[in-house]
Amino acid sequence: MMCAEACCYCIQTECCGAGDDSRCCAMTVLSALALAALVAAYAVVFPVHVSVDKALLGRLALADSINSTAGTTALAYDVALAVAVRNRNFAIGVWRTRPLDAELRFCGQTFARAQLAGVAPPRRIPALAKAVYHVAASDDKGAPVALGGDQVAEFMRESVAGEFELELVVVGEVKYEGHPHRRSVGATCPLQLSLSTAMALAAFTRVCWI
Numbered sequence: 001m002m003c004a005e006a007c008c009y010c011i012q013t014e015c016c017g018a019g020d021d022s023r024c025c026a027m028t029v030l031s032a033l034a035l036a037a038l039v040a041a042y043a044v045v046f047p048v049h050v051s052v053d054k055a056l057l058g059r060l061a062l063a064d065s066i067n068s069t070a071g072t073t074a075l076a077y078d079v080a081l082a083v084a085v086r087n088r089n090f091a092i093g094v095w096r097t098r099p100l101d102a103e104l105r106f107c108g109q110t111f112a113r114a115q116l117a118g119v120a121p122p123r124r125i126p127a128l129a130k131a132v133y134h135v136a137a138s139d140d141k142g143a144p145v146a147l148g149g150d151q152v153a154e155f156m157r158e159s160v161a162g163e164f165e166l167e168l169v170v171v172g173e174v175k176y177e178g179h180p181h182r183r184s185v186g187a188t189c190p191l192q193l194s195l196s197t198a199m200a201l202a203a204f205t206r207v208c209w210i
Helices: 021-043 150-160
Strands: 047-064 073-086 093-097 100-106 109-117 130-138 164-176 182-192
Touching: 047 130, 047 164, 047 182, 073 100, 073 109, 073 164, 073 182, 100 130, 109 130, 109 164, 150 164
Parallel strands: none
Antiparallel strands: 047 073, 073 130, 093 164, 100 109, 100 164, 164 182
């Protein structure tokens, strides 16, 4: 046999008789690498990544609770966020199979809920692409959430410091192309927000836990 056994033993004999063993071996190696990359692209799935790209904190203040006789304090708020969901896979798309819901929390207390996206089209996020969803919440769109004594004390401390620590929790479900099972999405994004002005968005730390 004229060609190198390491490359050409298992391919067609026409390749060995072509008189160009080096080209034969190079084509074999490249084909094997391309096949391995394709298999890896579908076999290894990177979860979607959730992040907050923009934040606008128009108001966050304490207010008397009109729904309570116990003298509790409510949280008055006005916040808008741009939430990005990134598909980090370079060969497969991602489909949203359930609504993408969000909660805003202060000191462990959920004070606002919103739906980032429903199940209506467009539901697919192409490979290496991102979808940006906008959420706005204010206390005039729902019942104010009452805060306990410890939460009020924490709010006062953060108000003096000029920076509020909130959490954005995003939940949903997706399906990756080429994979039969659906996977849940759960991300927690801690936000350190200062009040926005008319000319500037809120300063915040862009960190999310998946």
